[in-house]
Amino acid sequence: MPDRSPWKPDRPLFIGIAGGSGSGKTTIAESVLERLDGRVSLLQHDAYYRHQPELTHEERTRVNYDHPSSLETELLVEHLEQLRSGVAIQKPVYDFSRHLRSDETIRIEPARVVVVEGILVLSEPELRSELDLKIFVDTDADLRLARRLERDITERGRTVDSVIEQYFTTVRPMHLEFVAPSRRYADLIIPEGYNPAAVATVVELIRSRLG
Numbered sequence: 228m229p230d231r232s233p234w235k236p237d238r239p240l241f242i243g244i245a246g247g248s249g250s251g252k253t254t255i256a257e258s259v260l261e262r263l264d265g266r267v268s269l270l271q272h273d274a275y276y277r278h279q280p281e282l283t284h285e286e287r288t289r290v291n292y293d294h295p296s297s298l299e300t301e302l303l304v305e306h307l308e309q310l311r312s313g314v315a316i317q318k319p320v321y322d323f324s325r326h327l328r329s330d331e332t333i334r335i336e337p338a339r340v341v342v343v344e345g346i347l348v349l350s351e352p353e354l355r356s357e358l359d360l361k362i363f364v365d366t367d368a369d370l371r372l373a374r375r376l377e378r379d380i381t382e383r384g385r386t387v388d389s390v391i392e393q394y395f396t397t398v399r400p401m402h403l404e405f406v407a408p409s410r411r412y413a414d415l416i417i418p419e420g421y422n423p424a425a426v427a428t429v430v431e432l433i434r435s436r437l438g
Contacts, residue, residue, distance in 0.1 A: 239339055240359050240437065243343045244362045245350070248346055258421070270335065270343045276328070280327060294397070315334055315335060
């Protein structure tokens with residue numbers, strides 16, 4: 228499916244923010260939301276990890292969550308098309324400690340701007356074709372690993388050893404195979420994670436398109 232271009236002012240503006248794990252994507256996405264005063268809806272790609280209750284917990288821990296097949300991207304694309312049509316969606320809530328979706332969902336209303344954030348947002352052709360503005364956050368590997376360690380230990384109950392093992396087993400190989408090559412599809416590359424000047428540029432670009 229070809230990329231949607233050019234963007235037209237009579238429909239929502241869909242923005243994709245990609246980059247390696249720990250690159251600063253979420254901080255940038257949240258900064259955009261904050262500066263646009265609630266006119267933006269945010270969808271995290273990792274909320275769409277596949278629900279696999281048929282697997283044991285041990286089996287779920289061995290799933291390669293950095294490979295595109297671990298994500299139900301087709302559901303995210305369906306949800307984007309609903310939002311574009313003015314229909315609210317029920318976004319999944321993923322429990323990273325159990326590697327399962329929660330019974331809870333979050334209602335997301337249609338908005339003038341929808342931001343989709345995740346490491347593989349630009350690597351999936353079907354998802355990429357939904358995006359009007361594609362951004363890649365390019366951050367050094369050592370900084371990304373340090374941020375991932377802090378996040379997974381404090382927020383997801385992981386141990387240092389498990390985070391480091393996962394990094395070298397799946398995170399780094401999948402970054403080199405899928406994430407890093409996807410930067411070629413970006414309309415804008417933000418270096419070294421959170422960059423106030425780049426965020427301001429993105430916000431002004433959005434405001435100009437919204438009129």
